[in-house]
Amino acid sequence: MNRAETLLVNSPPRRWLQRLYEVRLLAQLGGRTPGVRAAEIGCGSGYGTKLILDAFGAARVDAVDLDPAMVERARRRLARYGDRVRLAVGDATDLRAALDADDNTYDAVFDFGIIHHIPAWRDAIAEVARVLRPGGRFYFEEVTATALARPTYRALFDHPTEDRFTAGEFLAELPRHGLETGEQWRTRIQGDYLLGAAVRTS
Numbered sequence: 001m002n003r004a005e006t007l008l009v010n011s012p013p014r015r016w017l018q019r020l021y022e023v024r025l026l027a028q029l030g031g032r033t034p035g036v037r038a039a040e041i042g043c044g045s046g047y048g049t050k051l052i053l054d055a056f057g058a059a060r061v062d063a064v065d066l067d068p069a070m071v072e073r074a075r076r077r078l079a080r081y082g083d084r085v086r087l088a089v090g091d092a093t094d095l096r097a098a099l100d101a102d103d104n105t106y107d108a109v110f111d112f113g114i115i116h117h118i119p120a121w122r123d124a125i126a127e128v129a130r131v132l133r134p135g136g137r138f139y140f141e142e143v144t145a146t147a148l149a150r151p152t153y154r155a156l157f158d159h160p161t162e163d164r165f166t167a168g169e170f171l172a173e174l175p176r177h178g179l180e181t182g183e184q185w186r187t188r189i190q191g192d193y194l195l196g197a198a199v200r201t202s
């Protein structure tokens with residue numbers, strides 16, 4: 001993530017949007033997660049982790065980010081949660097290395113705008129599915145190829161330049177890994193953005 005994007009994702013308006021809009025919509029789409037063991041991929045400075053604990057009601061969150069500076073910021077933000085939070089520097093495509101996460105470990109996995117940063121984005125979805133237990137839920141808020149192609153995005157931010165996904169491509173990938181979005185587990189395309197919840201069925 002470059003400096004402009006770091007400033008944007010950690011800005012008060014983005015926090016406001018995440019807390020008052022994204023999290024409320026995701027909770028409507030997939031339900032809250034009281035008492036569960038959750039993971040967050042690409043936790044950045046840890047604001048999403050705080051919302052998973054406070055708004056979704058998770059008991060514990062294991063959170064990972066590739067950038068050690070972000071993990072350090074998250075560590076400071078989340079210190080008051082003690083052993084309810086475990087933070088690690090690592091890659092979302094290998095949660096065994098980052099978090100020592102076995103198959104079927106988590107009741108919920110959260111992605112607040114990170115998979116579009118990963119060139120091997122299908123591998124990240126496969127890894128989410130691997131660590132979710134059957135019946136576990138995957139919550140995602142993603143930025144589509146349409147947004148990444150816009151002049152403002154191209155001028156300000158750094159993202160993978162190839163194999164970006166549309167909302168349809170992202171949604172089509174989920175069932176290939178046993179993650180289903182159906183009548184109950186719904187998704188919402190909001191302009192250039194995709195939000196939703198899927199359940200691991202197999």
Ligand SMILES: C[S@@+](CC[C@H](N)C(=O)[O-])C[C@H]1O[C@@H](n2cnc3c(N)ncnc32)[C@H](O)[C@@H]1O
Pocket residue numbers: 001005009010041042043044045047048064065066067070090091092093111112113114117118
């Ligand atoms: C747009 S930021 C979102 C951060 C946070 N989820 C939020 O909503 O504020 C994307 C984050 O993904 C992280 N990231 C990028 N590629 C990653 C990967 N392969 N594994 C883990 N984290 C990654 C970046 O370091 C950055 O903190």
